[in-house]
Amino acid sequence: MGLKLASSMSRLGTETAFEVLALAREMEYKGFNIVHFEIGEPDFDTPGHIKDAAIEALKSGFTHYTPSQGIRELREAITDKIRDDYGVDFDPNRNVVVMPGAKPCIFAAMLALLDSGDEVIIPSPAYPIYESIVNFVGAKPILIPVHEGEEFRLTADAVVENITDRTKMIVVNTPCNPTGSMLSASDVKSIAEVAREKGIYILADEVYSKIVFEYPHYSFLKEFDDNIIVVDGFSKTYAMTGWRLGYAIANSSLIEYMTKLQINIVSCPVAFVQKAAIAALRGPQDCVKSMVEEYRSRRDLIYDLMRKIDGIRVIKPKGAFYIFPNVSSYGLKSIDLMKYLLAEAKVAVLHGTAFGQHGEGYLRLSYALSKEMIVEGLKRISEALEKL
């Protein structure tokens, strides 16, 4: 029997980073040495005290189902950390749900809130999963281009211009993947104010909240109201991508429904990983500080090297670990430039259009790799671009 797929499957998108990684791995298999700028994950090992806590939990038999919302101790560690970082209070019983990553939190929040025909404002270029899920649930993504001239920031004015009576949600991502941009405190306040006035949800993806270089991250949690959902996690801050843990903060009724979705899909987050997450939040934070310092010096390095390439125009990223150079002067589609760099320079980057149509003319490079590799990669890119 042929596959008789649900029609919703045709609306599901993907993350192109994994496709480019597969192409790059194929070339490695053939014996080529590839420099990897395509995948957005920390290259650091998870700090030892976090691993120890997981091992301890396993040894002590903490290997069974937990409450679906996540264990109380972890929810408390999350709200304590939020109080320390942002000076705002949340109820660990009512306002928090822990899930296997930030991604499931985004999925659950959208599934719980969006109906077919609802409009969702998404800045573009953006992390591709937002548009994919919005389409999947039958809602309509309204892509608002963010501009290099405004450092790729989503402005409240642009939001206002695109609000209709069908607008149900605004997605924001600060610090931002793919551009490395950050919203200022006043951007966050103005967007929150517009959304509050109009009764529109804000889904704020803040998974890079701790990886910032210029000024502290201003969280939407500081402007919290019933319409705000903030998603954060452990993947980026603590180099824990493979552990799969994230959380959402939202009003208690939405948390109930997100928890209900979790019960239907995975029952609960992984038990011993939750113990590791407590160690991450309650343990020493100097590991985060030193990773961020290393990202900062890599950012400075990649930015300086890129600025020396004649055809490239680039903005200094303020957060996350991505840089988003404008390569339109080469006159190629960004996907063709991506393929050219892989074939000619043996360097894997992502084309800007992997983040939506407004990424045309740009490339995205992750600088979560060693300085030696950054220097080698940029040398190869520069030489290959000179041949164009």
Ligand SMILES: Cc1ncc(COP(=O)(O)O)c(C=O)c1O
């Ligand atoms: C903007 C953004 N949100 C969410 C995620 C997913 O995070 P997690 O590993 O916690 O699911 C990523 C990962 O690349 C990301 O870049």
